[in-house]
Amino acid sequence: MLSKHWKSHVGYRLSQVRAVSDARSVKDRVRPEDFYQRAIGPLSGRGTWRSARCPFHVPDKHPSLRVNVETGAWRCMACGAHGGDILAFIMSRDGLSFRDAVWTLERGYHQ
Numbered sequence: 550m551l552s553k554h555w556k557s558h559v560g561y562r563l564s565q566v567r568a569v570s571d572a573r574s575v576k577d578r579v580r581p582e583d584f585y586q587r588a589i590g591p592l593s594g595r596g597t598w599r600s601a602r603c604p605f606h607v608p609d610k611h612p613s614l615r616v617n618v619e620t621g622a623w624r625c626m627a628c629g630a631h632g633g634d635i636l637a638f639i640m641s642r643d644g645l646s647f648r649d650a651v652w653t654l655e656r657g658y659h660q
């Protein structure tokens with residue numbers, strides 16, 4: 550029987566080893582809809598493109614950010630911030646490298 554601590558330690562090391570080569574599979578395990586709900590709060594609207602408050606310009610009084618809950622693409626109708634997927638969103642919002650964005654996504658999703 551493995552202790553919880555040991556398992557979490559090994560899980561962290563494994564996530565370091567495979568971080569970049571496995572970026573695609575990490576991203577594929579995360580539903581863009583779940584990610585954006587967690588990252589920027591409730592999404593309004595229906596269908597593929599939903600709206601949320603934009604974290605790239607403050608204050609965003611009306612939800613200006615459009616996010617695609619299938620592909621993860623995002624675009625702000627007010628400030629023009631945009632990107633093609635949830636990793637690009639994390640990199641832009643948090644000022645992270647691609648590798649650090651992969652780690653952030655994997656850690657955040659499995660907590």
Ligand SMILES: [Zn+2]
Binds near residue numbers: 625628630
């Ligand atoms: Zn914006």
